[in-house]
Every structure is written in C-alpha cells, then in structure tokens.
Amino acid sequence: MATPRFACEIAVRRVVRAGGLRLSMLEWPALDRPGLCFLHGGFAHAHWFDLVAAAFAGRYHVVSLDQRGHGESEWPDPPAYATQDFTGDL
Helix, strand or coil, X not given: CCCCCCHHHCCEEEEEEECCEEEEEEEECXXXXXXXXXXXXXXXXXXXXXXXXXXXXXXXXXXXXXXXXXXXXXXXXXXXXXXXXXXXXX
C-alpha cells in the first residue's frame, strides 16, 4: 500500500448537525486518545490542516472542522456569523 501524501487521504469525512446546520469535518479517530480540534480562520476550510494532521493522528483523536459557511458545511440563512454562533457549534 502506498504511503498517503496528505493526511486527509486517511481521514474519515463526517457530517454532524450543530446550530441547526450540517457541518462537515475530517476525523482521524483514536478514541482512546485525548481530543485535538483544528479550527480554521475566515475564508478557509478543514483541509488547511491536511499537512499537519498526520503529525498528530495516532497520538490524538484529531478533528478538523469546516466551520459554518465554510468548506463543505452549510451556510446559515439568515447569515449568523457572530462569535457566539461559532462557539455554539462546538
């Protein structure tokens, strides 16, 4: 088996509901390990962490979230992008 070039090639893509929206995330499951969540900034997406996630996968249960209105996650209608909206999704 070839070595993956990017960590996302071995990640599990999941869709969860939070804040009334479908949010997409990449997950590198290690259920017996501490959690580590990567959160991107504005105008970004979960794949921004593809190159670093591999360094943590296995030692941590890694999740990289497409935040509301970004990547493959749903856009809120009407727009709701206040800090409390983002933190509520977590």
